[in-house]
Amino acid sequence: MAMTSNKLGQGIxxxxxxxxxxxxxxxxxxxxxxxxxxxxVYLLIVVLAVLAPSQTVGxxxxxxxxxxxxxxxxxxSYILLALxxxxxxxxxxxxxxxxxxxxxxxxxxxxxxxxxxxxSFWEILPAGVAIAxxxxxxxxxxxxxxxxxxxxxxxxxxxxxxQRVANNLTVTGGPxxxxxxxxxxxxxxFSFLTYGVLDPTPYYYLELLMIILVIFVSYRLENxxxxxxxxxxxxxxxxxxxxxxxxxxxxxxxxxxxxSVGGLSxxxxxxxxxxxxxxxxxxxxxxxxxxxxxxxxxxxRIxxxxxxFLVAWLPERFRGLANYRILxxxxxxxxxxxxxxxxxxxxxxxxSELLEGRGGGQHLGGEFDLGQPGAEPEA
Amino acid sequence: xxxFVSQIWPSIVDGTTTGAIYALMxxxxxxxxxxxxxxxxxxxEVFMVGTFASLFTLHALHINYAPGGIEAIAVFxxxxxxxxxxxxLVAVGVEYVAYRPLRKRNSSSLANLxxxxxxxxxxxxxxxxxxxxxxxxxxxxxQKNVLFHIGNAEVRxxxxxxxxxxxxxxxxxxxxxxxxxxxxxxxxxAQDASTAVLMGVNIDRVITLTFLLGGVMAGxxxxxxxxxxxxxxxxxxxxxxxxxxxxxxxxxxxxxxxALVGGFALGLIETFGGAIFNAQWIDVVAFSVLVLxxxxxxxxxxxxxxxxxxx
Numbered sequence: 001m002a003m004t005s006n007k008l009g010q011g012i013x014x015x016x017x018x019x020x021x022x023x024x025x026x027x028x029x030x031x032x033x034x035x036x037x038x039x040x041v042y043l044l045i046v047v048l049a050v051l052a053p054s055q056t057v058g059x060x061x062x063x064x065x066x067x068x069x070x071x072x073x074x075x076x077s078y079i080l081l082a083l084x085x086x087x088x089x090x091x092x093x094x095x096x097x098x099x100x101x102x103x104x105x106x107x108x109x110x111x112x113x114x115x116x117x118x119x120s121f122w123e124i125l126p127a128g129v130a131i132a133x134x135x136x137x138x139x140x141x142x143x144x145x146x147x148x149x150x151x152x153x154x155x156x157x158x159x160x161x162x163q164r165v166a167n168n169l170t171v172t173g174g175p176x177x178x179x180x181x182x183x184x185x186x187x188x189x190f191s192f193l194t195y196g197v198l199d200p201t202p203y204y205y206l207e208l209l210m211i212i213l214v215i216f217v218s219y220r221l222e223n224x225x226x227x228x229x230x231x232x233x234x235x236x237x238x239x240x241x242x243x244x245x246x247x248x249x250x251x252x253x254x255x256x257x258x259x260s261v262g263g264l265s266x267x268x269x270x271x272x273x274x275x276x277x278x279x280x281x282x283x284x285x286x287x288x289x290x291x292x293x294x295x296x297x298x299x300x301r302i303x304x305x306x307x308x309f310l311v312a313w314l315p316e317r318f319r320g321l322a323n324y325r326i327l328x329x330x331x332x333x334x335x336x337x338x339x340x341x342x343x344x345x346x347x348x349x350x351x352s353e354l355l356e357g358r359g360g361g362q363h364l365g366g367e368f369d370l371g372q373p374g375a376e377p378e379a
Numbered sequence: 380x381x382x383f384v385s386q387i388w389p390s391i392v393d394g395t396t397t398g399a400i401y402a403l404m405x406x407x408x409x410x411x412x413x414x415x416x417x418x419x420x421x422x423x424e425v426f427m428v429g430t431f432a433s434l435f436t437l438h439a440l441h442i443n444y445a446p447g448g449i450e451a452i453a454v455f456x457x458x459x460x461x462x463x464x465x466x467x468l469v470a471v472g473v474e475y476v477a478y479r480p481l482r483k484r485n486s487s488s489l490a491n492l493x494x495x496x497x498x499x500x501x502x503x504x505x506x507x508x509x510x511x512x513x514x515x516x517x518x519x520x521x522q523k524n525v526l527f528h529i530g531n532a533e534v535r536x537x538x539x540x541x542x543x544x545x546x547x548x549x550x551x552x553x554x555x556x557x558x559x560x561x562x563x564x565x566x567x568x569a570q571d572a573s574t575a576v577l578m579g580v581n582i583d584r585v586i587t588l589t590f591l592l593g594g595v596m597a598g599x600x601x602x603x604x605x606x607x608x609x610x611x612x613x614x615x616x617x618x619x620x621x622x623x624x625x626x627x628x629x630x631x632x633x634x635x636x637x638a639l640v641g642g643f644a645l646g647l648i649e650t651f652g653g654a655i656f657n658a659q660w661i662d663v664v665a666f667s668v669l670v671l672x673x674x675x676x677x678x679x680x681x682x683x684x685x686x687x688x689x690x
Contacts, residue, residue, distance in 0.1 A: 095489055097496075142674050149418045149488050150673055153624060157666035160621070168659050283617070287496060294493055327504035333497025337490045338480045 023345065049208055053201045064319045068200045074312035076207035077269050082292035082308035083214045083301065084261025089290065090299035090347065091222060092254035093234030094144070095152040098159025099289055101139075102132045102259040104281035106266020108166060111178035111276055116171075121184035121195075121271050125264070132263020133256045140255035144248065159286050167278040177277030181270050195271075203272045210268060214261055215301060221257070226250055234299075284326070291329050295336060297343030306344060386654040388530030391647065396538045396607065398646020399545035403600035404623025405630065405638035406552060407470070407593030413569040413633035414589045417488050420495035421477065423620025424502040425470045425594050429601025430611035431506060432465030433458040434517055443518040454520060458605075463598035470594025471587055473498050479583075507613035517609040541603045548599050549639050552592065556635060565589055569633065618662065622649075625669040631679030640680055 030038070051057070058067025081103060088096045109128035113119045119127070143154045166172040173179075184206070187193040195202050221227050229250045232240035241247045270276050288311060296307020311329070315322040336343065404426060411419040436458045437443075446454050477498040481491055521540065525533045556562035564585045567575040576582050604619070605611060622645060630641025645665065652664030672679065 093489075095492060143670070146673055146677065149492055150628075150677070152492055153418065153621075154670055154673055157621065157669050161663050161666050164659075164663050168657075168663075287500065290493070290496075323508060324504070326500050327508065330497045330499070330501030330504060334477050334494050334501070337477075337486065337494035337497070341486065341490050 053204055062316045065316050068204060070316045072200045072204045072207060072272060073269060075309060076204055077265055078292055078308040078312040079305050080207060080211055080214060080265040081262060081289045082304045083218060084258045085289050085293050086298060086304045087218055088254050088258035089293050092230040092251060095148055096155045097152045097286055098155035099262055100281050100286040101159045101162040102136060102262025103266040104162050104166060105132045105135055106263030107270040107276050108172055110267045110270035111181050112171060114182045115178055115180055125267050128267040129260045129263045133260035136256040136259025137252055140252045144251045159283055163278050163281050175278060177275060179275035181274050184271055207268055210264060226253060230254055291333060295343055297345040297347055299347030300345050303343050303345030383654060385531060388532035390650040390654045392529060392532040392534055392538060394647035394650035395643060396541050398643035399542045400600050400604055401622050401626040401645050402639050402642020403545050403548060403596045404619055405626035405642050406596040408624050408627040409632055409635060409638045410589050410593045414565060414586060417491045420492055421473045421499040422597060423616030424499050425466045426597045426601050426619055427616035428469045429462040429466035429598040430605050430615060433462040433602045433605045434611055436461040437518055442520060445520055445522045459602050462602040463595045466598030466601060467591045467594035470590040474587060474590040503613050512613060514610045514612050517605045519609060521606055537607050541607050544599060544603060548596060553635055561588060622665055625665055628669060629672050629679055631681040634681050637679055637681035
């Protein structure tokens with residue numbers, strides 16, 4: 001049994017070789033392309049995203065549900081959340097299994113401040129982001145000294161605590177949650193800036209703006225001192241520390257930035273849906289967002305966006321499969337980790353912690369074969 | 380305050396009972412961690428399958444009443460064996476599918492954890508799709524008579540069954556690991572895997588055996604849970620799994636006797652926390668204990684005795 005399954009595994013990994021070569025070729029061409037060519041592609045993608053809410057696109061993409069609602073949630077929200085989690089998991093290499101907690105904190109900040117204190121959306125947005133970032137620091141500062149898998153369990157526990165606290169407190173409305181959350185004030189008389197009840201398109205554009213902002217900020221961060229520090233921490237924390245990288249401070253920063261994007265996404269979501277309950281923030285959502293990141297290629301923004309889009313869109317497009325999606329994602333996670341641990345579009349600089357490991361089965365019969373799938377050459 | 384004083388003895392009795400189940404679950408985490416240094420996230424589903432296996436055995440035997448005498452012994456033997464077999468097989472299956480291929484290519488603990496999460500969701504969904512997402516009741520197969528009193532607390536027959544079976548199973552496991560040739564293999568791998576391989580220990584067999592033992596313990600825990608709480612559900616393992624893991628960390632992960640101490644300690648902390656605050660805060664208390672232990676004493680109460688401390 002062991003023999004046959006290993007043989008089979010080897011056969012499948014060999015079948016992957018052309019796919020791997022093709023994606024490596026595309027990604028190296030992409031990196032060598034001149035700056036203006038890349039800008040044109042980015043602009044084209046933005047134009048496509050702006051045109052996305054049209055009915056023609058919707059007829060094809062989601063014939064069984066309201067495409068514009070789907071674009072806002074889950075697609076847009078998942079992309080935003082996955083981009084935030086990508087900073088923590090993909091760039092800094094820390095596994096956060098309770099990311100939904102920050103989405104919930106942003107949502108409850110919007111709900112409590114908007115309903116009880118009558119703040120407007122544009123005042124709550126920075127406040128919600130700050131609260132989420134602060135809670136990220138409060139959670140991160142004591143726990144980030146832990147090893148990777150312990151951190152995963154602690155964050156898992158934190159996600160559960162937040163949901164249960166929201167369920168038990170009166171200020172959060174208990175199990176019935178909070179309703180009557182105000183919409184953002186409309187700007188001028190443009191239809192795409194009028195935040196009403198029926199039309200989800202303005203919210204989608206708001207979210208699109210946030211996504212572009214987050215992409216830009218995380219791009220700048222990745223290519224800064226802190227971003228290089230994160231990569232160093234991800235690859236080998238002890239070596240990074242010896243080289244003078246302030247590992248602890250950078251890890252807290254990664255956590256806070258990831259948390260603030262989660263909070264941002266939560267504020268925008270709550271401003272659209274009018275009512276939230278603790279059931280909007282299940283553990284499952286944390287896992288789905290992690291699936292987005294891992295499936296797409298953690299550390300690679302384009303991959304992560306693609307992963308989030310697929311995870312959010314496929315169940316809507318194929319409604320009959322919606323019941324089976326978690327089953328399929330569960331199996332996909334196992335299969336990905338076995339055959340393509342770097343994700344659909346692996347990050348160029350990322351290699352070690354998903355391939356040649358330092359934990360798990362180091363001395364337990366691991367064959368030290370460095371020519372493993374996903375180990376693309378450096379750009 | 381008077382209210383709390385009257386809760387002391389009942390809290391001790393309840394905490395010991397739930398603690399026994401946590402301790403059995405903690406053994407699974409601790410054994411696998413000791414040998415592989417990884418957290419078997421899918422262990423909660425091993426437990427879940429065990430509860431379903433004992434329920435299906437009851438359905439197959441058409442038992443929906445509390446049998447007496449010889450019949451009771453036969454029924455309990457049947458559901459225990461069914462749960463142990465099912466959980467043990469699932470644990471070994473998880474190792475085969477989710478861990479072994481990764482180990483062969485020397486993947487990191489992060490990849491192992493993600494693979495285990497995938498496995499865990501896969502197993503949950505198989506049961507959710509087949510048997511629905513609602514709570515499924517167990518028939519009452521044990522008359523829950525009050526046997527005796529400790530202080531002002533009633534001690535029921537099912538509590539005695541839970542605590543006694545858990546202690547017996549843990550004693551057998553302790554003897555097995557510390558007193559047999561196979562157990563020596565487990566200890567050798569836990570201490571130093573590469574040297575153990577050089578000394579001729581068949582590492583794959585030891586790992587399979589470790590998962591099997593953890594699964595069997597989870598199966599017993601599942602049978603006891605079904606008898607005590609009389610429900611199951613596709614995601615029933617999640618909270619029990621976190622609690623079992625917390626218990627393992629609390630006692631000192633990788634340490635078999637630590638799992639026993641951690642299980643009972645967590646059960647007691649939790650019920651007392653519930654008595655002081657409110658029953659709905661029980662899980663928050665348990666999670667907070669996990670966070671606090673990891674922060675201040677990551678090696679747990681008894682320390683990581685099977686291998687050098689790494690946290």
